[in-house]
Amino acid sequence: MLALIAGTGFDRFLKPEEEKIVETPFGSRVIYKIQAQDQSFYYLPRHGLDHSVAPHLINYRANLWALKDLGVDKVLSLCAVGSLNKDFKPGNFVAVKDILDFTKGRTSTFYDGQDRDLKHLDVSNLYSKSMVQEIKNFFSQRPESFQEGIYVCTEGPRFETAAEIKFYQMIGGDLVGMTGSPEVFLARELSMNYASLALVTNFCTGVASDSIEFVSSFDQYQDLIESLLSYLSRKNIP
Numbered sequence: 001m002l003a004l005i006a007g008t009g010f011d012r013f014l015k016p017e018e019e020k021i022v023e024t025p026f027g028s029r030v031i032y033k034i035q036a037q038d039q040s041f042y043y044l045p046r047h048g049l050d051h052s053v054a055p056h057l058i059n060y061r062a063n064l065w066a067l068k069d070l071g072v073d074k075v076l077s078l079c080a081v082g083s084l085n086k087d088f089k090p091g092n093f094v095a096v097k098d099i100l101d102f103t104k105g106r107t108s109t110f111y112d113g114q115d116r117d118l119k120h121l122d123v124s125n126l127y128s129k130s131m132v133q134e135i136k137n138f139f140s141q142r143p144e145s146f147q148e149g150i151y152v153c154t155e156g157p158r159f160e161t162a163a164e165i166k167f168y169q170m171i172g173g174d175l176v177g178m179t180g181s182p183e184v185f186l187a188r189e190l191s192m193n194y195a196s197l198a199l200v201t202n203f204c205t206g207v208a209s210d211s212i213e214f215v216s217s218f219d220q221y222q223d224l225i226e227s228l229l230s231y232l233s234r235k236n237i238p
């Protein structure tokens with residue numbers, strides 16, 4: 001079963017139908033069901049339906065635990081990102097191929113030796129290659145561009161300074177967002193396949209101009225996202 005975790009912007013047009021309340025050791029979660037082109041999926045708006053939960057306050061452990069509990073084995077994350085790289089322009093879709101984690105105070109594991117045994121996650125294959133390949137196949141039949149890049153996760157909720165952005169460029173980052181960590185690590189700790197598709201909404205501070213300017217409408221991507229969900233759920237992804 002496929003679940004979609006949708007971030008800023010994408011959560012505006014996905015309309016939940018049914019809801020399930022799932023109890024987890026980290027608190028209860030409401031997980032929704034949505035339909036796209038006759039297929040149904042679990043759906044979790046990362047910042048809440050009213051978009052009120054800041055990136056550093058998201059209960060990531062409860063989110064991922066609840067999805068696992070419902071039998072989810074594949075998670076597609078959708079997120080809005082800033083770009084550090086002039087080749088990745090506002091309006092471009094980019095699959096995340098690796099992550100540089102600059103978050104600070106987030107609990108990033110289920111296995112810290114307290115309630116569960118200590119484990120050290122192997123992060124050599126974080127993002128599902130087979131899911132990314134299917135996303136690539138999907139985009140090959142469409143006019144929108146598709147690229148792959150390295151995601152820098154910041155603590156937020158503030159945006160980055162120009163000096164921070166220069167540093168992230170120097171160490172090889174392409175995109176900046178605030179929610180990729182610990183989401184991907186927790187999904188992998190629970191052995192779920194995870195892929196993250198980012199939409200570039202702006203060039204980061206100081207990249208193209210001194211201020212940040214956002215592309216305005218996400219609604220134009222509704223058909224694309226629904227077709228992608230339906231495409232992925234019809235594929236037999238290992």
Ligand code: HPA
Binds near residue numbers: 081154176201
């Ligand atoms: N920085 C961090 N997160 C973001 C940005 C950004 O410029 N744009 C969208 N999410």
